[in-house]
Amino acid sequence: MFKSALGAILGVSILLGFTACTQAPMPQSSPAPATAPAPPVGDPALEALIDAALIDDYAYDKLGELCDTVGHRLIASPGMKRAIVWSQASMLAAGFDSVWTEPALVPHWTRGKEWARCVAPVEFELDMLSMGLSDGTDGQTLEAEVLAVRDWDEFEARADEAQGKIVLFNPPWEGYGTNVQYRVHGASTVAKHGAVACLIRSVTGVSLGAPHTGMMRYADDAPRIPMAALTVEDAGRLHRMCERGLKPRVQLSMEAANHDSTISYNVIGDIRGREKPEEIVLISGHLDSWDVGTCAQDDGAGVVLALAAARQLVQQDLRPRRTVRVVHYTSEEMGGSGGQAYLDAHRHELDQHVMALESDSGSYAPRGFSVDADSLIIADLARMAAPLARIAPEHWRVWPGWAGVDIGFIVREGVTGVGHRVDGTHYFDVHHSRADTFEKVDPTDLARNVAAIAGLTFLIAESPADLGPAPVATLPGGSPSVGGH
Numbered sequence: 001m002f003k004s005a006l007g008a009i010l011g012v013s014i015l016l017g018f019t020a021c022t023q024a025p026m027p028q029s030s031p032a033p034a035t036a037p038a039p040p041v042g043d044p045a046l047e048a049l050i051d052a053a054l055i056d057d058y059a060y061d062k063l064g065e066l067c068d069t070v071g072h073r074l075i076a077s078p079g080m081k082r083a084i085v086w087s088q089a090s091m092l093a094a095g096f097d098s099v100w101t102e103p104a105l106v107p108h109w110t111r112g113k114e115w116a117r118c119v120a121p122v123e124f125e126l127d128m129l130s131m132g133l134s135d136g137t138d139g140q141t142l143e144a145e146v147l148a149v150r151d152w153d154e155f156e157a158r159a160d161e162a163q164g165k166i167v168l169f170n171p172p173w174e175g176y177g178t179n180v181q182y183r184v185h186g187a188s189t190v191a192k193h194g195a196v197a198c199l200i201r202s203v204t205g206v207s208l209g210a211p212h213t214g215m216m217r218y219a220d221d222a223p224r225i226p227m228a229a230l231t232v233e234d235a236g237r238l239h240r241m242c243e244r245g246l247k248p249r250v251q252l253s254m255e256a257a258n259h260d261s262t263i264s265y266n267v268i269g270d271i272r273g274r275e276k277p278e279e280i281v282l283i284s285g286h287l288d289s290w291d292v293g294t295c296a297q298d299d300g301a302g303v304v305l306a307l308a309a310a311r312q313l314v315q316q317d318l319r320p321r322r323t324v325r326v327v328h329y330t331s332e333e334m335g336g337s338g339g340q341a342y343l344d345a346h347r348h349e350l351d352q353h354v355m356a357l358e359s360d361s362g363s364y365a366p367r368g369f370s371v372d373a374d375s376l377i378i379a380d381l382a383r384m385a386a387p388l389a390r391i392a393p394e395h396w397r398v399w400p401g402w403a404g405v406d407i408g409f410i411v412r413e414g415v416t417g418v419g420h421r422v423d424g425t426h427y428f429d430v431h432h433s434r435a436d437t438f439e440k441v442d443p444t445d446l447a448r449n450v451a452a453i454a455g456l457t458f459l460i461a462e463s464p465a466d467l468g469p470a471p472v473a474t475l476p477g478g479s480p481s482v483g484g485h
């Protein structure tokens with residue numbers, strides 16, 4: 001981790017008038033940036049690294065390869081097994097010094113066949129996706145009247161109407177952090193009042209008729225009822241029918257099933273540091289995904305960005321002082337057991353982790369980095385990263401904020417966490433839906449993001465300052481994980 005005294009060593013005095021945001025994964029309107037004057041003289045090696053990354057099409061080619069030839073990467077699926085092989089082969093071909101896997105105990109959930117339709121007072125098909133970790137309908141077709149509500153407050157007021165019904169939450173879009181709560185907690189909330197199934201409006205602000213999946217959780221003290229997402233359009237239609245007093249009835253059939261936990265693997269590759277090989281700069285994305293689309297933005301992009309950024313160092317013949325470690329985490333979408341496994345395996349050397357970066361917000365236009373650490377460390381990092389601002393002129397920011405689900409496990413133990421940030425305007429349009437495919441990634445933005453991550457990685461890994469080791473200390477705040485980002 002960074003030593004927070006570094007600011008004093010380097011004569012930096014940047015005051016940040018706010019504390020770290022530990023909730024918002026995608027800051028829509030960020031607080032004022034931590035600005036810092038650009039250094040007087042550019043580092044030629046850094047400038048050459050950025051220039052090379054900006055014109056390199058390696059990342060775009062690899063992302064196409066991952067999406068089109070490996071496909072989706074649902075945990076324990078054949079696609080995830082292919083992806084683990086692809087990841088190791090890609091790291092070796094990129095010239096990493098060592099590549100290995102580490103096991104993680106992960107949930108095993110399968111979707112199976114599923115359908116839903118409105119059968120009264122008019123018949124029409126509902127386009128739906130089961131929520132990850134939901135149980136199915138036990139080989140039956142479940143049929144019940146729909147109780148549609150706008151939000152938690154309306155449900156609480158009408159909870160005595162839920163008995164025997166399918167409860168539909170159709171909240172307006174207020175952002176991922178708010179709307180995802182219905183996905184995570186909706187089923188158990190309504191099951192406690194006798195509902196037989198739970199449907200939600202997909203967790204997205206924009207829809208062209210595609211449902212969005214994602215992880216849900218069952219509470220221990222509620223019956224386990226099936227749960228699925230409808231399209232924004234179908235959820236709205238059912239809700240409006242209810243408001244007209246038409247009492248729509250819906251049939252639901254889901255083969256979704258939870259199986260015994262199984263073993264998956266984090267894939268890890270190192271470029272060994274030339275002076276301080278024991279000190280680690282970790283950059284990462286998550287290799288697993290949902291099972292619709294080919295998951296280019298979530299998180300094929302992050303996987304390829306970490307890989308391509310480290311490879312760019314090799315390509316430029318740069319071997320930084322510290323070890324650069326790429327981690328392709330498993331099982332982010334189903335609760336983060338890959339991140340937990342990394343913590344368990346590396347707890348003894350966390351004080352050698354100078355920084356952990358995660359890219360899990362897609363590859364749109366770069367915006368900078370959010371940093372989960374104390375304010376002095378954030379100020380140091382903002383100053384060090386200032387030469388990268390040319391990658392995103394007028395938009396570059398380094399600000400206090402949440403860093404990532406997978407690295408959150410070691411960040412909560414005191415490692416400095418860095419979230420790679422991009423323009424979030426359209427991420428949730430495709431997130432966890434069949435629309436998340438390779439076409440949605442812009443090659444220029446992808447190359448700019450490689451440049452940003454490669455640049456920061458080089459700056460931290462090459463820094464002559466004493467960035468660590470420092471005693472492990474849990475920072476205040478921490479990084480709560482919603483899971484299923």
Ligand SMILES: [Zn+2]
Pocket residue numbers: 286298299332360484485
């Ligand atoms: Zn993700």
